[in-house]
Amino acid sequence: SGETIGTFQIESRAQIGSILRTKPECLYDIVVQVALIRPGPIQARFVHPYTERRLGREPVRYLHPALQPILERTQGIPIFQEQAMAIAMALGGYTGGQADELRRTMGNIRKKERLMGALTRLHAAMVGRGIPPEVAEQICADLVSFANYGFPESHAWSFALIAYATAWLKAHYPTAFFYGLLNSWPMGFYPVSTLIHDARRHGVLLLPPCLRDGDWECTVEEAEDPAQPASAPADGSAAPVHPARPALRIGWRHVRGVGTKTIDALKDARMAGPFISIADVVQRARLSRADVLALARAGAFGVWAPDRRHAAWEGLRAVGDLLPLAPASRELHRPPPVDRDRQVLLDYYAVGLSLDGHPMQAVRQKLTAGGAVSSRDLDAMESGRTVTIGGLVTVRQRPYTAGGTIFLLLEDEWGFVNVVVHKSLVEANEEVVKRAPFVLVQGRLEKESGAINVVGRKFRGLTVGEGRFVHRAHEFR
Numbered sequence: 001s002g003e004t005i006g007t008f009q010i011e012s013r014a015q016i017g018s019i020l021r022t023k024p025e026c027l028y029d030i031v032v033q034v035a036l037i038r039p040g041p042i043q044a045r046f047v048h049p050y051t052e053r054r055l056g057r058e059p060v061r062y063l064h065p066a067l068q069p070i071l072e073r074t075q076g077i078p079i080f081q082e083q084a085m086a087i088a089m090a091l092g093g094y095t096g097g098q099a100d101e102l103r104r105t106m107g108n109i110r111k112k113e114r115l116m117g118a119l120t121r122l123h124a125a126m127v128g129r130g131i132p133p134e135v136a137e138q139i140c141a142d143l144v145s146f147a148n149y150g151f152p153e154s155h156a157w158s159f160a161l162i163a164y165a166t167a168w169l170k171a172h173y174p175t176a177f178f179y180g181l182l183n184s185w186p187m188g189f190y191p192v193s194t195l196i197h198d199a200r201r202h203g204v205l206l207l208p209p210c211l212r213d214g215d216w217e218c219t220v221e222e223a224e225d226p227a228q229p230a231s232a233p234a235d236g237s238a239a240p241v242h243p244a245r246p247a248l249r250i251g252w253r254h255v256r257g258v259g260t261k262t263i264d265a266l267k268d269a270r271m272a273g274p275f276i277s278i279a280d281v282v283q284r285a286r287l288s289r290a291d292v293l294a295l296a297r298a299g300a301f302g303v304w305a306p307d308r309r310h311a312a313w314e315g316l317r318a319v320g321d322l323l324p325l326a327p328a329s330r331e332l333h334r335p336p337p338v339d340r341d342r343q344v345l346l347d348y349y350a351v352g353l354s355l356d357g358h359p360m361q362a363v364r365q366k367l368t369a370g371g372a373v374s375s376r377d378l379d380a381m382e383s384g385r386t387v388t389i390g391g392l393v394t395v396r397q398r399p400y401t402a403g404g405t406i407f408l409l410l411e412d413e414w415g416f417v418n419v420v421v422h423k424s425l426v427e428a429n430e431e432v433v434k435r436a437p438f439v440l441v442q443g444r445l446e447k448e449s450g451a452i453n454v455v456g457r458k459f460r461g462l463t464v465g466e467g468r469f470v471h472r473a474h475e476f477r
Helices: 013-022 027-036 039-043 047-054 065-074 081-092 096-106 112-128 133-146 153-172 174-183 192-201 260-271 278-285 289-297 308-319 340-350 364-369 375-380 423-435
Strands: 205-207 219-223 242-249 386-397 406-411 416-421 438-448 451-461 474-476
Touching: 013 027, 013 047, 013 451, 027 047, 027 153, 065 081, 081 096, 081 112, 081 133, 081 153, 096 112, 112 133, 153 174, 174 192, 174 219, 174 242, 192 205, 192 386, 205 219, 260 278, 278 289, 278 308, 289 308, 289 340, 375 386, 375 416, 386 416, 406 423, 406 438, 416 423, 416 438, 423 451
Parallel strands: 205 242, 386 474, 416 451
Antiparallel strands: 219 242, 386 406, 386 438, 406 416, 438 451
16 A cells, blocks of 8 residues: 555665555565665666566566576566576576676676676676677666665665564554664665654554653553543642553653753653653753753654643743743743644744644635645546646655655655656756755646655645754755
């Protein structure tokens, strides 16, 4: 289904699109998948014929009958370094040592003269053993494109095993999967906010950072029973829980503006006993004014003061805020409540993610009125039609194999959509496609085997909320 966000090696936009087309059925299919979406096979234009042959839409062809036992398991396409060695041995008469020397030469394309000399000798060896010159020429041409980026099959097997294990965990134990992934971040392809939204779509119950119940890393805990809501006991102990439903709580380390020293102070203070109030946290961990504001914005004091501005006010009072122009009053402060849309934007500012919704919800009504669609709407639309869609840019890719084309991954409250920005349109839309956090795109919808892309024609930055939105897309080249 292409639901591989967060899994090892097969989570990129290109991998997801390829998976939806090739439909892996066994572990060896994943071995090939890991090695297929690499610069070498892409530059050699092996990806398309492999996919077409696997789907039975193109016959499997071999340049020479001797290639069949070597390339049969990869649809007649050379994908692995070991296959290049086997070709040299079978068709060129190379010894194992000579084939390994060729492999090492191919692994250093910067010495191109040495590579071309090695391939010239291979060409002569193949022709000398009766291989038609044009066949030898094509084999060597394939190996030139393959050079420096061919993947070892043994390496691909180990990667595929980890890819399968992470996919299995995500399918069967999503809470534990995202727990491990977030505690290993920064790692992988996506920002924390994207992982959180994907976790929610996979049924994971998410809880905010909490100074009483949480920890500096994310934790898995039993969730409160929704049938028996309970307020926090006066002694600061945890509320009653539902034993059958695990939840994922965001760790303190994901709170923006809280440094390593503060985290260490909080850990040391908590080791002496659980925190029982905002004042207790502030005094025992010796928090600064900036620490209090960062933690309050993130909702980490929510168990004692659900309103974040009230929590900040209480924290400042505990700090002993003596700013001459605005000292913290001893009187109870009751600020007006924050609506959901603003809360989501504040969450992104404070933590880089939100458990209350997605930023695109704030502009959805306006976009719908203007004729724009969401990622959820694309499933029912026919390929080839013109669509307008907006979203938060979570990934920008500018691979050198694409010749200047930029690929954007847009996220909205329902899912993701891949946007292709052709190189001819990049310069005229540079500010938007390279820097804008939110982008509105008009383009042609392309659908194939479950993979969905929008080939952009017009691009415009979207304004969501007031002020500057705090978010950075992952940039890949």
